[in-house]
Amino acid sequence: MTAVAWIGLGRMGTRMARRIAAAGHSLTVWNRTPGRADALAAVGARVAPTPAAAVRDAEVVFLMLADPTALAGVVEGPAGVAAGLGKATTVIDMSTVGPAAVGRLAHVLPRSTTLLDAPVLGSLAEAEEGTLTILIGGPEPAVESMRTVLSLLGDPVHLGPSGSGAAAKLVANFALLGTVGLLGESLAVADGLSLPREVTWRLLAYTPLAAQAARRRTALEADDFPPRFPLSLARKDADLVVAGGVDARLARATLSWLTDAESAGLGDLDYTALLGHILRSPAGNHPGPDRAIPAADAPHHRWGSGCDGWRLVDSAGLSVIEESLPPGTVENRPAPDRSRQFIYVLDGEAAMRTADGEVALRAGSGVHVPPDTPHQIANPGRRKLRLLVVSTTSSCADRRPAGDPTDRTQRDA
Numbered sequence: 001m002t003a004v005a006w007i008g009l010g011r012m013g014t015r016m017a018r019r020i021a022a023a024g025h026s027l028t029v030w031n032r033t034p035g036r037a038d039a040l041a042a043v044g045a046r047v048a049p050t051p052a053a054a055v056r057d058a059e060v061v062f063l064m065l066a067d068p069t070a071l072a073g074v075v076e077g078p079a080g081v082a083a084g085l086g087k088a089t090t091v092i093d094m095s096t097v098g099p100a101a102v103g104r105l106a107h108v109l110p111r112s113t114t115l116l117d118a119p120v121l122g123s124l125a126e127a128e129e130g131t132l133t134i135l136i137g138g139p140e141p142a143v144e145s146m147r148t149v150l151s152l153l154g155d156p157v158h159l160g161p162s163g164s165g166a167a168a169k170l171v172a173n174f175a176l177l178g179t180v181g182l183l184g185e186s187l188a189v190a191d192g193l194s195l196p197r198e199v200t201w202r203l204l205a206y207t208p209l210a211a212q213a214a215r216r217r218t219a220l221e222a223d224d225f226p227p228r229f230p231l232s233l234a235r236k237d238a239d240l241v242v243a244g245g246v247d248a249r250l251a252r253a254t255l256s257w258l259t260d261a262e263s264a265g266l267g268d269l270d271y272t273a274l275l276g277h278i279l280r281s282p283a284g285n286h287p288g289p290d291r292a293i294p295a296a297d298a299p300h301h302r303w304g305s306g307c308d309g310w311r312l313v314d315s316a317g318l319s320v321i322e323e324s325l326p327p328g329t330v331e332n333r334p335a336p337d338r339s340r341q342f343i344y345v346l347d348g349e350a351a352m353r354t355a356d357g358e359v360a361l362r363a364g365s366g367v368h369v370p371p372d373t374p375h376q377i378a379n380p381g382r383r384k385l386r387l388l389v390v391s392t393t394s395s396c397a398d399r400r401p402a403g404d405p406t407d408r409t410q411r412d413a
Helices: 011-022 034-041 051-055 068-075 098-108 124-129 140-150 164-192 197-204 210-222 231-242 249-266 273-280 408-412
Strands: 003-007 026-030 060-063 090-093 114-117 132-137 154-160 300-302 308-315 318-325 329-333 341-347 349-354 357-362 366-369 375-378 385-391 398-401
Touching: 003 011, 003 051, 011 026, 011 034, 011 060, 011 124, 026 034, 026 051, 060 068, 068 098, 090 098, 090 140, 098 114, 098 164, 114 140, 114 164, 132 140, 132 164, 140 154, 154 164, 164 197, 164 210, 164 231, 164 249, 164 273, 197 210, 210 273, 231 249, 231 273, 249 273, 318 329, 341 349, 341 357, 349 385, 357 366
Parallel strands: 003 026, 003 060, 060 090, 090 114, 132 154
Antiparallel strands: 114 132, 300 308, 308 318, 318 385, 329 375, 329 398, 341 366, 341 385, 349 357, 349 375
């Protein structure tokens, strides 16, 4: 019998800790919300008043917490796990927190502690049945010494030194989340091309998305996503992937969808609720009031004379647009009742014209436009002009080739 402490009794942690108790080990538990420990107390677990008290006599300490902030809050401080560890103890962190948080954990634990990072693949059913895949980073002798107790929870897979398990879990979750996002967008693209949904499902069966499409179809058509892996936690994991510093553009796009879905109130549903959210998002429409979006997902607009642009932010009281004008193009802004505006040249050269005259603008320079000031931006150069237009209202303009005889602002200037 091993003295085990379990910290963190969410839906996964409770099921996993119950398996430890059922195997006859001495179990002490702690959870921030004490009521979640009642079910384990009923099967013989001791409920500790603090994390420090929970681990004081433990030989093995399991941590199963939501995110890096929760992990630091439970481990650090006078009542934290680190303060309660006295003798040589093995700490097994099964949280999905990324390698950086594991590194911080190793730094704050006593030197006599052996740390394994061991996040899991699988969800509630696998936790209940003890069939999780456990991704482990840490010294091999420690992994072998813990294999018996870990095998109560699933299949231990040693991947390398400390941090390897945490890193592997982020890679695995990104592959999962990215695939669901791709499935959602594939369905949305098919809808946008007027392909009947039944035809789309048949088509996807011939693609690399076949297994995911078959698995998710029933939930999507029923619009029913009971939480096995809450979307809020999926968004947290995508945050950790993007924070890793790699140029992961698909990860940023996946994160933007998850953040958007969580903001829409879907955080407590299963992460696959992202599918329904993507399909409910109006194709080609820019966001409504009081909503900003990541630049990577900014709606792309085109208009006459070869101009195009990206609406980066369109919220109540603020509009940010990146615009691109070909050589020889003029943009007129009649601006009735317009609030103040700032125009900044990102690349190329521009001529700013008002009834009071003309100002030349080069890359890196900008101009403030007072309220109610009709003006014109022209590209007199030989290469494309890129502008950033910031205003306190959503803006629009009349764009036409330079020299157009209907160009009133040009004549008045």
